[in-house]
Amino acid sequence: MKHAIASVVVAVFAACAAPTAPPDSMGDDDSDGVLSPDGDPPVDSPHLALGTPSDTTPLDDYLIVHEQFAAGYSQFLNASNWVSWRTRADDFGPVDRYEGPFYSDTTLPPTWFHPEGFDMNGSGYDRGHMLRSEERTSTTDVNIATFVMTNVLPQRADLNRGPWFDFELYVQHQVESSTRPRDAYVIAGAVWSIECATHAQRVAGDGCIDVGRSSDVTHHIAVPTATWKVVLFVTAGTPPLEGHDAYIVGVLMPNERGINEARWWKYRATVAEIEAASGYDLPSLE
DSSP: OOOOOSOEEEOOOOOOOOOOOOOTTSOTTOOSSOBOOOSOOSSSOGGGTTOOOBOSOGGGOEEEEOSSOEEEEETTTTEEEEEEEEEOGGGOOSOOOOOSOOBOOTTSOTTSOOOOGGGGTTSSOEEEESSOGGGSOSSHHHHHGGGBGGGEEEEOHHHHTTHHHHHHHHHHHHHTOSSSOEEEEEEEEEEOOTTTTTSSOOOTTSOOOEEOSSSOGGGSEEOOSEEEEEEEEEETTOOTTTOTTOEEEEEEEEOOSSOTTOOGGGGBOOHHHHHHHHOOBOTTBO
């Protein structure tokens, strides 16, 4: 597989309930895909250990590599198409969740619109973390790093605080297991509507659902119809492409109201199903 990259930016940004276990038919090793090594990542970052997701229109995948995560960002939708990261047990720590505002990503090109947290005020959507803030609680600085807007997609509260959060707890449970601790290599992202996925500059009346405070549609943040996440679990300390007991768990969740009580496994999906819905090839996973 060839991974097209429009640009690379390397930058440094400097209490939850235990999850209920899924049904017995969904044991830890009941994988939703297989690992298929496909060459070295384009940048030396643990957050790109699985490679760079790619689609047929690479010009709206501006590759950003931060200290805490990597992302493929669309300058047309003012949001990340995907975010990837690694989480280990020592990423969970004692610091409290940051109480300040979400903030713009200063590593985006200066001529592009830089979304701020307040651009979503009153929108009816949560600022949905892709990399969960609680997965970066070892220090205050690394927790703050998760509140940059390139790590955010607009999510309905029922999704963000319902099955999406439920799956985040499942991932934490696997990583912090006292008997079989795992490292998690994660890719999460958006499913865009046909109206949004035009891979071109937005125009007024184009039908793409979005949020924003400006009258200029090019300063709006597109809203995905669904969000997805694929997690490769490996034994703690094992390189992801060398783990003999690695397994994959994926979810594809609709961005809608009325699902706050649903459990995460209702939306379990294979890598192939996620690739078909998102349009992205997930390297090293199939």
